[in-house]
Amino acid sequence: MAVGPGTLPEFFPVAGVRLGIASAGIKKPGRKDLVVFELAEGSRVAGIFTTNQFCAAPVTVARQHLAEAAPRYLLINTGNANAGTGEQGLNDALRCCSALSGEVGVAAAEVLPFSTGVIGESLPVDKLVAAMPAALADLSAGNWAQAAAGIMTTDTRPKGASRQVKVGDQVIAISGISKGAGMIRPNMATMLGFVATDANIEPGLLQTLVAELGDQSFNRITIDSDTSTNDACMLVATGQNGGELITTDSPCLPPFRAALADVFMELAHAIVRDGEGATKFVTLDVSEAASQDEALAVAYTVAHSPLVKTALYASDPNWGRILAAVGRAGVEGMDLNAIEIWLGDVCLVRNGGRADDYSEERGQAVMDREEITIGISLKRGAVRERVWTCDFSHDYVTINAEYRT
């Protein structure tokens, strides 16, 4: 199950980026499970990574390499997360980087590794290395859709977003792909997002953009509250579009930033829409909070409540469960008589109880939709935060009870 059409966009090629896909047979023979990004010399890369304390070996290595050198290759495998694999896992990630660097003649530190899949099993390095020549032979600027499919695990469909922005006399392409359907509550980024542009972006600004836009998109989605060990989101700027350097003061920054924000948000939402077992796409819109912390506490408490999520699955406007979740969010001194809870444009709760003009019919009409906004107004301040999630269905249990078997 998944919410919305979920078709891939037409991708604008990004000058300076080529993608190659191959089958290493990591988990299933014949499955495309290896993706290589080749980045033109001079490309700049910024990234954000999981905050899980037990981050996977490739996350550790990618962080180190990013600090040491300008990346020329991103190497991504599915089917095995290389997480919880100790010292051996670090060696395995490094061996993969070395093998690819040997094939193409760059330093090992110019390769960033990314892995996703089962935790705790050794990475089958030999299989990956054997498939690298095929991935390199496949390199093409037109392979975005194939790469989106090549990084899928329990995803039911590939995820991508693309924009072309004309600013002044330069034309900027932005394309990105993402994956993820379970173990999703990114806490710096999601597993995995790759966005590239051919614009020429000042390095400090690039890091600011990935951090800020990642925070507003990937860091605002949750499927099951389980922050992965392998989350990463990378933003590449190749500078190959021939345009001038974009800095904090550039007049072209605002439109570029807006397009980039769109791409981030679309990729993040695509993950929620394809959440394991998802039948609903749900926006938690918390407003009039006294602080960002309390707005997010309320939004996430509701978004993670198994009772709210199963009611959403049942299309049941069970507002008592929403109310109870708001009440246990850990925000001191909330006034039940002041707050309002809305389901779309229907007010559920006002003056401490069910809104006078509420009827089950009106609530049901909103609940029956595939895309639902739960609005919660705390009447304590002016802060607004939104978080996106999905419902909790039989299929979520089936998928996760049967994942390894």
Next chain:
Amino acid sequence: MAVGPGTLPEFFPVAGVRLGIASAGIKKPGRKDLVVFELAEGSRVAGIFTTNQFCAAPVTVARQHLAEAAPRYLLINTGNANAGTGEQGLNDALRCCSALSGEVGVAAAEVLPFSTGVIGESLPVDKLVAAMPAALADLSAGNWAQAAAGIMTTDTRPKGASRQVKVGDQVIAISGISKGAGMIRPNMATMLGFVATDANIEPGLLQTLVAELGDQSFNRITIDSDTSTNDACMLVATGQNGGELITTDSPCLPPFRAALADVFMELAHAIVRDGEGATKFVTLDVSEAASQDEALAVAYTVAHSPLVKTALYASDPNWGRILAAVGRAGVEGMDLNAIEIWLGDVCLVRNGGRADDYSEERGQAVMDREEITIGISLKRGAVRERVWTCDFSHDYVTINAEYRT
């Protein structure tokens, strides 16, 4: 589904406590949904209540009445929580107290109301009032098992515990009942626990006992992380056993306290064993933590992880999910290379990865059991905390997707 035999004990009658059960037809005609506790004059009552900011009307009224007078009656209904019902809900709870007090000739403040069931619907006061005479006519010291059944909602079986302690020349009876199967993550108590003893307990000590023992039992269980609006746990001491006053310095306090702690723990565990859709009873045993806060953060993060809970349902020793949950618990500076994770007596994780002597066969053997302990040793200090939970099954989704229909 439920875990373990779950048979009720033989209840020791508690001198000074009589229980009456009746059918008010609140949700289903003919269902026993009204329970009255009659407490002998001179009984002392202490209680703990939900920390949900939006506590239900009966919780507010029970707190007030407890502060104003020595309770003589506990009035409990199922089928309607009288929560999210605003000013009207408070009036309804008070009307019930007044009606019962009128029947028996005590002050309204000597009645404590408790409600459990659907949130957000008006309490059918007239139905409750009409059933009160039948409940009062039913009053008997031998009705503990019937009362345990009378407070059930989505529970599949009644829950009770009983002990008799001989200390010096006095004999003390302790009996208790509890209910709850969903919306369970008590944060001061659970919905609902009632424990009574015929011992004569000094009032300050009684409050200390309910707070401390409630904290170690009801406050250490979680089914779905959803703290109810109606949680309450009451401890009654009638002083009718003819024994001397028990104070902090009494030599009979330690054995009495131990028996009372057993009753609390048994009642709390009974709720987990009957968790909605539960097929496993799971102990999270976090040891060698640097603080209670971090031990509980780790224990609850694992206990609430939908991925861990669905793996438990599948009897899948998927230790990577446990590892990932520990890593996202918000404890800074954990050393993955130091920690150990155990499944029963089988070590899963050591030295940053899968333990050398681990095999799927050994992990599977533990996972196949109905009662499972997940041990997590953080190697940071000397604090140990335990939390009890259950798995997450198809039936949980079914029960909660269909609760109101």
